[in-house]
Amino acid sequence: MRRAARTSIALLLGLPLCLGGCERDPNTGITREVGYRSGTVEDGYLSNGERGNVQINEIMWAGSVKGTGADREWDPDDVFIELQNKHPRPIYLTRWQLTVEVGHNLDGLRRADRDDRSRVTYIIPRRENQQPVQPNEFVVIAAKRDGAFEADYYIEDLKLPRTNFALTLQDIDDRLIDGGGDTRKPAFAGAFDRVTARSMERIQLIFNNRGNRDGSWHTYSLNDFDTDERGELHGTLRDRIREEWRPLTFATPGRPNSPDYSGYISSGSFE
16 A cells, blocks of 8 residues: 555656566666656756647648738748647657658659658757747747747757648657647648738637547637727737737747637536
8 A cells, every 4th residue: 555655656756667677778867757857956857748748730731822912922841839838747849759740642643552642750949038829828839040939949950831731749768748730631721822821720619529530620810900898909919929920920839729610519418
């Protein structure tokens, strides 16, 4: 009973826990263990997770638009991925893995059985301010330091395709955490309509909110005429988009998503 009690306390406090032994990497000194990494100085400020405790919440694959009118400039490589910590403890994302898989859509046909896909895995660096991601906090991983988006992490070779793609998030111990998109289908939401660029946002479903379902996403939904009671909603949600890009770049980096007007709801019975 004492051992069971210690195990329960360690899990509740987020302390390192070995079940059935630990394997230490001789090169890094990091212990490969079952359970949580505590994210302290002793383990190099590293955290692991469990499925669903960090969510891919927004994907800006459509790039950014700088300026207005005839002088506007579209940058298809100015992209970001937003994550949210859904767990009740702070988490360091350092050395977690984001995999982008491309599924080509040749001649307008879905060719899921072809081998002409590509897969790239990016390693998330240490956060710019060196802090963990707090519970419910949104963080942004962007491709460009000099682009439209104020980010918490920068991966300068990050590429998001404008065709069929899927994202996979894994922790430092290779656990599957979350996914988004489907290589067999065009992007579920978001677009560049030759004037504005809009992101792909996760809707808030209580049940079955799987990132590889098209019903789990919607396109950024607001416009310049949309406001809250203070007249600020459209602007407030985009305050981490730099001013030169804000007029025609519609996304919510580091902020809650725009309202979901898709009409998609979850329902069911507990009987």
